[in-house]
Amino acid sequence: MPGSLLPSAEEAYSSPDAQGFFGPYGGTFVPETVMPALEELARAFEDAQADASFSAELDALLADYVGRPSPLYQADRLASEVGLGTVWLKREDLNPPGAPTIINTIGQCLPAKRMGKRRVIAETGAGQHGVATATTAALMGLECSIFMGTEDIRRQALNVYKMRLLGAEVVPISDGTGTLADAVTAALRHWVERVEDTFYVLGSAVGPHPYPLIVRHFQKVIGEEAIAQLRAKGADMPDAVVACVGGGSNAIGIFYPFLRDVPADRRPLLVGAEAAGLGLETDKHGAALTKGTPGVLHGFYSYLLQDEAGNPKEAYSISAGLDYPGVGPEHSYLKDTGLVRYEAVTDREALDAFALLARTEGIIPAIESAHALAMLPRLAAELGPEASVLVNVSGRGDKDMDIVREAGLGG
Amino acid sequence: MAAEQQVRLGADGAGARAASAISAAFQRGRPALIVYLMAGYPDPPTSLTSLVAAAEGGADLIELGVPYGDPVADGPVIADAARVACAREGGFGLTETIDLAAKLRSALGAGAPPIVLMTYLNPLMRLGLAAAAERMRGAGIAGVIVPDMPVEAARPWLAASHGLDTVFLAAPTSTPERLQALAKASSGFVYCVSTLGVTGERDRLADGVRELVARLRAVTDLPVAVGFGISTPSQAAEVADLADGVIVGSAVVRRQADPEAVHAFVTALAEAVHGSGSALPSAPQAP
Structure with a gap:
């Protein structure tokens, strides 16, 4: 690892560079056809940031339509159950479509309209991003098509129904395993064909530059x-901040301000929870950072589950939002620099955490978010019974009722 | 070693275009036919037989596709063929494709058309750019097309791939600045992407292709070949009237399980293309 090229902890956190590289990760590896659209997107995003009327419009929608800020809740019964002093829950499950990706979809669709695009497309795994994009398209009067793997359509029937109710077309993708990676590929391929009138609303902190930067923003x-x-609330800086990582958008959303604004000596331990699926010793997991090697997929360079020939491997998780063979490039950089620690959580541990939060606090989280919650007992063992931990509850679990029932939760 | 490589780099840099086997394939006083086949599909021996059939049918240049698991720039026919080839026992990827190219060259002997590999970037990175280039040179491969490597991402590959041509793709959406940059970085020829032939939009798209070819000619002396969506001899003849080369892919791959059908189809394409108009009126003829 080229350690000397990486910023020391004292330096301000300033990634990515102008070409979209976080250290060696990220960049733009896509067909020429869409390169001009990415350049146009980068310019539109810069213009929007410089335009006070854009941020005013966005802030008004986030306050009045989304209902932000989301609550920060002190979960004392959960804390005492897992053996921690304090557990803070950032309640992103309370966003209207059930996850914070609505912030991103509104943020991307506003400049898309300015660019004169009348149609938006998106990929979706768990369906949260698809529902958020369909919601935003309805709000802004845009045509909307959502690409979704057939296996995910089966696992997330409720979200499919919601998208259609919101006026979106759901395009089933039966390629490969019929999951998130196949949906991303299909959406990219479609975008290559329709780039002139269509805007691609990417849902996670992945893809070619400038998407990871925009999603983080x-x-x-x-x-x-x-x-x-x-x-x-007069609270101390927590000892740790935890989020689940599939592509890594909710995780970068909560980590980035701690990296940017909190000096290294006061910064909490930042922990990302990947999907260990049936176990890291099996080939049924989605732990790109823990078990992968760097490579290019979906237009960017990052840790990746791949075979000897460089083909992406199938990822697996009980959670449709975490079974992605890659991971956002910034997380690869944060792993190599040691600024964030990544661990993997099995399906079983996530199900146990899911049940625990429901019983102790009356909150039903998304199965993705349950991977972050499953880190709490580990952190209690490491940091001790006085420690405080902030968890990003990145989605709510309505969509997962069939999955957890099949897995035997709730008797 | 390093000094030796630099010397070679210098020599190639000065003379690569004139000396390139790929450029030479365009300098026969007629439009060139470029035939794409998927390595390893439907199985390695049949793919070799079909490659020989394509060469004997009159292909001036073979574009050999490397099977890859996420072929984002390819339509269903090529993507499905890649999936079949990848799924073979033990896998079939970049190294097997390079070995297949060597076999094709030894099967055809001196009259073999040059071979350009069409590979996605990740298999190159996985093997290592320098190691991949070395292996390609050893197999007698003339160049590469990497559809997910835009010109600004190409510097590491260009530095590692002396002696190999690198063909960049130009799209109808490319800005003038991008056309200039990708034509400058290209060697061998420039690949002009059209969606000609899909869903009956041929007239409108043909106009778009004509315009893109003209825009490219304004910024480069390299041959310009047009591909994507050309599926019949008459479409190929139409494209041959305006470009230096015609690339036919999916329509060949669809027949690839039957080498005799490949031979017959490529023969018909070659007649249509070679009988057409305009090859490189302004380009220097091969010595």
């Missing part, structure tokens, strides 16, 4: 709110 409100809310 909108999702970072999660961490900014959390820091302000802790301060307003």
